[in-house]
Every structure is written in structure tokens, then in C-alpha cells.
Amino acid sequence: MPERKSKSARVTLVDVARKSGFSPSTVSIVLSEAPLSRYVAAQTKERIRKTAQSLGYRPDVFARSLRSRHSHTVGVLVFDISDPYCVLILQGIEKTLLPTPYLPILMDAHHDQKQFEGYLDLLMERRVEGLIVVANWLFDEGGLLVGLKEKKMPIVVVGRDVTEKQIGSVTVDNEAGGYEAMKHLYELGHRKIAVIRGPAKLNDSQLRWNGMQRFAAEQGLQFDPRRVRQLSDALDPVSGFEGGVQLTEELIRSRLKFTALVAFDDLTALGAVRGLARMGRTAPQDCSIIGFDDVPLAALTTPGLTTIRQPMDEMGSLATQRVLDVLQEVGEAREVTPDLQLLPPSLVLRDSTSSPS
Amino acid sequence: MPERKSKSARVTLVDVARKSGFSPSTVSIVLSEAPLSRYVAAQTKERIRKTAQSLGYRPDVFARSLRSRHSHTVGVLVFDISDPYCVLILQGIEKTLLPTPYLPILMDAHHDQKQFEGYLDLLMERRVEGLIVVANWLFDEGGLLVGLKEKKMPIVVVGRDVTEKQIGSVTVDNEAGGYEAMKHLYELGHRKIAVIRGPAKLNDSQLRWNGMQRFAAEQGLQFDPRRVRQLSDALDPVSGFEGGVQLTEELIRSRLKFTALVAFDDLTALGAVRGLARMGRTAPQDCSIIGFDDVPLAALTTPGLTTIRQPMDEMGSLATQRVLDVLQEVGEAREVTPDLQLLPPSLVLRDSTSSPS
């Protein structure tokens, strides 16, 4: 005696409707908490929910999305997931999305323009309702995104300022970070300070440099241009490290004295530590080193890396919140305000800096 | 004069059908390359494809999935995306999935059992067709997965052996890795070798230790149990580092001589480097240190970390391939063979090991 219709394992809305004695419409309205559910009797709601529960009903996302035109997903496009810089941002994004009905769909472009475009396409095909782009390194295709923006899709870029393309952006205050880095070294007593600037193409490089110069100017300090080097524009993810090693070796070979070094980012700083070691010196005894970012591994090296922290977690959160805000608007504005939101950096003291001996 | 029906921006199958002069059925068959497309005239195919192209038609994934019962997604559940160990595996997974029609949906459980379950649920709701679990650290819930397995969903776990729960697994050959680590130190001339074993709960710990003992036995070497320590079972992701620091300090304070140290993994090894430094010693001059995993940052520290490499990329690839193989089967077997696939580790030489002075 087959009590249940032994057709299929799948429990549908209709099953719930039948068993609870209400129409599919009502069941749908109750279970999806549609506006109309205001009018459904409390008792009814309860009965429906209970039978849904007892049957183990799970709505079919595809049917739901097809009809309602909502995918309840947002795309997250990251330039290189193996870059530790990205990961903390991702966690911020995920954390913020968790309590919402939106699911992140994460794609990793592997530093590859082609893949970036491909995945962008894929995300569109999957009907994501919003897009968060995590761009750490070079990437000059506001173009692609502008196209989407016109399709009324909320977009935010984190880690890079693309407001000139009218796209909402979230970054750390790089200028302030550069300022803080210099200030820290200066206060320790350093005066002869070397700098390894970031790649010229990267906007951050200039901003951080500006900050350093501002502090120097305030103190009447002069940068000897021979103590200032610059990473090449290679977009290889570890080029920061390699560059750090080489430029540091060069600096030492040049016989110019310096008691401290500001590295463009943590990877470069680690490269500098290595370069120092290759020339028989150690940080911070022979030279203090300060990085930028505070990637997780900065705490794990020896010496621990003093660095300017980007609040990556919050950057991710904030970016996500901006997208969510737009999605929650029922109106027709539906666009992220195309401005830049700057988050303050902070100094993280570890062991790679100390007073000059 | 509105030439096109200005109803909506969306181009549907019906639009293509109308414009090409064929029925929706034919169009669907052609564009989705269904089996029946064998019978469709080449000319027809071409015409349909051309008009689809010209209209910029993109099939609606939701409608498609609803009808065909295929989500074309596989779930990837990772225990902590901020663990660099996971990331390379993820890249392997992604690389393998890229040329297939399957999209990975990545969820990060943040070392949290509850979230793991929640996300598992979410993935089921999204109707993933397969599941890859990346489990680096403690996780004893074969149970959850077994439930799914019974629902005919192909599952593979990478990074942990859960074959006892009849779930296909992919790991590195930990025993061989332990053996190699010891062999390397022995060949450098070390005889007094300290060991920091992994947490007792973690199966890997025992296996690596077995490998070390096997080598020792072959050489008639004895481990002084006082030189063997063990990490606690804390499931904090950085506990490896902290543990490494502390246990190394303890080892040194115990005044037992040792010229080399085998760390459970790279994080522990970095902890050991730090512990050494705290006690005024440096690697490898005062003590050689070897790690396990070869996480990306192992190459970035100073000294560069000699380590036993897990082929994480390939592990991810292999796991993915196993799931894909099952998905491609049309038959009714549809289960990943519940066996363990071991991949060989390899020694990566860097600067943290050298002959004893």
C-alpha cells in the first residue's frame, strides 16, 4: 500500500499545498514571505510552514529564479586568489554576504585578461545581480566594466581606484599609509631612508610616495634620489619579491648608507629582507624595513614584519555593503554612487624596525 | 516604427525560432547539441546558429536547469580559504573545471563546523551535481558527507583520508614524506634530530612520523623521545606557528642538543625559526629546519624554507577529475570509487637546512 505517490523523491510546492489544504499560491506566498503574506492568517502560515517542514520541502532555486527573475547571487571576480592580499578581502565579502540571501560566486582570473573577460561573461550568463571586483595588481579595463554598468548592474571595485571610469571604488588611503610609514621610521630616529617604490603603472605607487614626501617635507627632510628605486611594471605576482631582492642588493652595492627602507608592499619587504641577508646583513640590526598591506604571512616571518596595514576585511565588507544597498533599493536608481571610499591604514609594529644602532 | 517587438531586452529561444523560421524545438536541439541534433540538416544548423549569433541569444540558465535537471555546477567546500595550503588545491580544481561546462561554487567554512553544515546545505539547495571537499585540518564529520553520498552525489575529499567512511579521497603520501624529510637531514650529516609532530587527532601526524621512524630504523638510528614533541589539538589555524615557537623554545631550554628539526608542516617550521631566533640562534647555522607542504610563503621567508612538497595543484586536479568522471558517466553507477589516491611528495631544497657545523 503505497501511501505517498511514489513518483519522485522531489517534494514540490504542490505537494505542500495538497497536504496542507491550501492552494499553491498561498503556500508560495507564505514560504517566500512575499508582500502579500501580510494578509495571510497567522494560523494558516503556521500550518503551511509546519507541513513544509514535515515534508522536508526545499524550494527549487531554478524554478524560483526563472519566474522571479532573481538569481540571488553576486559575482566576485578576483585577480589572483593565490595573492594573500585578496584572501582577506574575500573573507570580508563573504562575511557580509552570509546573513543575506545572496550567494557569492567566486571566479579567479589568474592574472589573465582573457580569463577575466571569460569569467565576466560566465557571471553574466549566470545572471548575477551585482559584481564585486577585487583588483590588486595592474588592470586597466575599466572598459569592460563600464559596459556592464550601463546594464544597470551594481559594481564595486575594491583595491583600486577606478572612479575616473565612474565606477564605485573602495581602497585604503595609500597617501596616509605612505605618510605613516615615513613617520614611524623618522620617529625611531632614521634619517637616511631608502625607498623601493611600486610599479609606475600602479596608481598606488604614486600615492604612497606622495604621502612619504609630504611627511619628509614637513620635517624638512630631503630624499636622496639615489636611494629611491622603483619596481618594474611586470605583472607577475611574485615580481614584488624578486624586485625587492634585487633592488635591495643594488642599493647596498651602491655604497650609499641607509639605515631604513620603505618597501612598496609586504612582498617587496620580504624581498628586501632576503636581499639584505644575501649581502650579509640582517633586519632590523643593520637596516629597518617596513612593508605595506599586512598580509597574513607578515606575522609569520622572522623577523616579524612591521607594516602599514590595509583593513582588507573591512574593505571587502564595505564594498559588499555598497552593492547590497543598491540591490535592496526597490526603486529605479539602482546604481552604486561612483565615488571612492577611502579606509584608513594603520601601523602594525613587529620586529623588522628598530632605532638605528 | 518599432521594428522589433519592444517588449523586453531579453532574447529568447522563441525569438531565434521566429527569426530563423524553425520551431523552438529544433532551435533548442541545435543550440544545446542534444543527441537529436544528429538528425538536423547541416544547413539548418548553420542558419539557426547564425541567427542566434546575430540576435545575441544567450540561453537562460535557470530555465535550462529547471527543465533539464542539470545545474552544471559542482560545489567546492574548503575549510579555510586563508590557509595557503588550500589555495593551490583550489587552483588545481579550477584549472580542471575550466574546460568543462561545470562551474565551481566555492564556499569557505572558516574552520567552523556550523558554517560547514550550513554551506553544505546551501550547495544542496543550489543543486550542485558533485562535491569536492578540501579538508586540511581537523574535521571528523565523514557523517555529513555519507548522507550525501547516499543521495548519489559524487564526492571526493582532498587533503584527508576518509576512505573508512567509504568516501573517495586524495592525499599526499605522508609516510613517504616523513621518510624523505629524515633522509634529507641524515644525508646532510645530522644525527641528533628533533621532531615536532602534528596534533594527535590528525591522521597525517602519525603517518609522517611512521615514515620518519621507518627511515631511522633502516639506519639503526634511535629517536630520543625527549627530542620529540607534539602540537596540541587546537584547531586554530595559526596554532601550528605558535606551537612551533613554543615547542622549539622548550626544546632549546631542555638543554638537549640537536642539530636539526623536522617540523610537522611549514607553519610549524616558521614557528621553529622564530623560536630559534628568540633563543638567539639562527637557521640553518645553529639548527637545520625542514617543513612540510611547500606553501607559497615557504619561498619568501629568509632563510627560504627547505620542505617536503605536496603536489597540491595535482591533488586538486585529480580530485576534480574523479568527480568529473562520475558525472560524465551516463550509466547508473554514479559513484566515486571510495578509495584513497596517494600522490608522491618531493623534497624542495632551500636554505633552512645545511650540514651541521
Add this chain to the structure above:
DNA sequence: ACGAAATATTCAATCGTTTTAATACGATTG
């Protein structure tokens, strides 16, 4: 006690595909 407004529920159409079974037709075969 009448009509309007608020509450409670349902009908039926619809979202955009895939798929099964059916149709149509010329060629092959026994």
C-alpha cells in the same frame, strides 16, 4: 444597513527552456 476598505485565499498565466512522442517523407527492403 450600504458601500468601501481591509483581510484572506485562489485562479490561471507565465518565466524560457528541454524532451517525449508524433508527424512527414523519401528511400530501402523483402
Add this chain to the structure above:
DNA sequence: CAATCGTATTAAAACGATTGAATATTTCGT
């Protein structure tokens, strides 16, 4: 020559939800 077969195409029924309009029923102000 009828029966069968292979090729080429299509009609129509799903898939499982949401939703706008419609239908009852109750409440309420006057």
C-alpha cells in the same frame, strides 16, 4: 507494393515556482 527504416522537424507537455488579477469574506464608518 506494403512494410520498414532513417532522416528531418515539430507540437505540446512538462519543469516548479511566482504573481497580477480576481474572488470571497470580514470589518467598519456613517
